[in-house]
Amino acid sequence: QLQLQESGPGLVKPSETLSLTCSVSGGSIRSSNYHWGWIRQPPGKGLEWIGSIYYSGSTYYNPSLKSRVTISVDTSKNQFSLRLSSVTAADTAVYYCARHNFRSNWELDYWGQGTLVTVSS
Amino acid sequence: QSVLTQPPSASGTRGQRVAISCSGSSSNTGSYPVNWYQQLPGTAPKLLIYSNNQRPSGVPDRFSGSRSGTSASLAISGLQSEDAADYYCATWDDSLNGPYVFGTGTKVTVL
Numbered sequence: 591q592l593q594l595q596e597s598g599p600g601l602v603k604p605s606e607t608l609s610l611t612c613s614v615s616g617g618s619i620r621s622s623n624y625h626w627g628w629i630r631q632p633p634g635k636g637l638e639w640i641g642s643i644y645y646s647g648s649t650y651y652n653p654s655l656k657s658r659v660t661i662s663v664d665t666s667k668n669q670f671s672l673r674l675s676s677v678t679a680a681d682t683a684v685y686y687c688a689r690h691n692f693r694s695n696w697e698l699d700y701w702g703q704g705t706l707v708t709v710s711s
Numbered sequence: 712q713s714v715l716t717q718p719p720s721a722s723g724t725r726g727q728r729v730a731i732s733c734s735g736s737s738s739n740t741g742s743y744p745v746n747w748y749q750q751l752p753g754t755a756p757k758l759l760i761y762s763n764n765q766r767p768s769g770v771p772d773r774f775s776g777s778r779s780g781t782s783a784s785l786a787i788s789g790l791q792s793e794d795a796a797d798y799y800c801a802t803w804d805d806s807l808n809g810p811y812v813f814g815t816g817t818k819v820t821v822l
Contacts, residue, residue, distance in 0.1 A: 619747060627811075628755075629813075636713065636797055636799065636813060636814075636816040637748075637750075637756065637801075637813040638813065638816055639811045639812060639813060643813070650810050650811070653807055653808070653809075659775075667811075671720070680798055686755055686756070690811075691761075694762060695743070695744045695746060695762040695802075695803075696746070696758070696762050696811060697746040697758055697761035697762070698746070698748070698758060698801075699758050699761075699767065700756070701755040701756055702755065703754075703755050704755050
């Protein structure tokens with residue numbers, strides 16, 4: 591059974607860079623059928639898609655975040671990562687990693703449990 | 712701000728049928744199949760419906776989806792107490808909003 595697990599600091603200072611890693615187990619991140627994505631949810635609000643990456647390094651980003659976001663992949667560790675620069679309180683959210691099945695309809699079929707990141711000094 | 716509009720809330724008693732709409736445009740729901748996610752309180756979202764009307768293994772058949780024009784709909788037939796959750800539609804978007812967008816979300820209450 592595929593499992594995804596987010597990890598990283600739970601507290602980030604304003605103007606600094608948020609960094610999270612998603613570890614994938616029970617399957618290979620090198621599969622040709624999937625993109626690997628990040629989604630966030632501010633407290634009490636809806637879901638926002640951040641971006642995704644293919645194992646080759648090809649990426650898609652949300653245009654509203656593109657200038658601050660970098661998603662990378664480490665196939666040797668079966669992990670992919672998110673970096674969000676110049677954070678503000680508006681970036682406080684639960685961050686989820688998930689798998690996109692892009693051979694089907696880009697559905698997010700497996701999700702991590704999520705990790706809360708708070709931006710505060 | 713999401714480009715897919717859903718009603719903020721919907722409710723019904725046990726056994727009733729509840730329907731949730733998802734309204735978009737020609738660049739998203741008008742051109743691409745829609746996925747639906749269920750988020751139970753305090754948990755990560757879960758895939759409920761994909762490709763408009765397909766249920767992943769393990770999803771009860773009381774959940775069904777459809778798409779027509781630039782709108783999609785999720786129906787819950789025979790509402791159960793465990794269906795109380797937030798529901799989100801999502802799809803590909805080939806405009807400057809994309810490439811993947813979520814709906815605003817609908818909170819379903821079982822009365």
